[in-house]
Amino acid sequence: AQSVAQPEDQVNVAEGNPLTVKCTYSVSGNPYLFWYVQYPNRGLQFLLKYITGDNLVKGSYGFEAEFNKSQTSFHLKKPSALVSDSALYFCAVRDGRSSASKIIFGSGTRLSIRP
């Protein structure tokens, strides 16, 4: 079965510093990996995805993620954090190719950026 793990419940970073939100995955075939962000009382917003190709994926709001097959990781990164990046971040894996395939979410990591 497909799964993703986010080992950190909370990540605290000072504004202007680089940030990393960790994610590891377990899949039986090719991984289709996603990052989403959720602001309070809001739905999820798509940040980026890895399907195939370059291991470094660039997404919205200056975020990027690095796919590492040997370590089965897909960590989310940003070179310089903003206070407005404070939110709940979810790593996710999709269990198939079709529009009916499910997305399985990690437990979420709360990112807090201090001024």
Added chain:
Amino acid sequence: GAVVSQHPSRVICKSGTSVKIECRSLDFQATTMFWYRQFPKKSLMLMATSNEGSKATYEQGVEKDKFLINHASLTLSTLTVTSAHPEDSSFYICSADVGGHTPFNEQFFGPGTRLTVL
């Protein structure tokens, strides 16, 4: 990008009543929509997959008779919480896939509906 709306955004109801939540894809057609439930400070739990023109597929442990799903058109899916109880209070989120010939699409999520059962 694709937009998914939900209505209402917030609802408060008395125990024993039924509540209907609508999920609409505004600028695309969605043969498949998904319904999630999110508890405070927790991840999203997939409840069911809503299929246009056919029965929904429920995840293990989700009561079909409790959470009725109807996907009447390619742009509308509804979730009805029947005989709601306080333990049904939660944040309900729907999502949809743009579909088409592009594989591995990200899903687009609605803004969520906060249900409070008194």
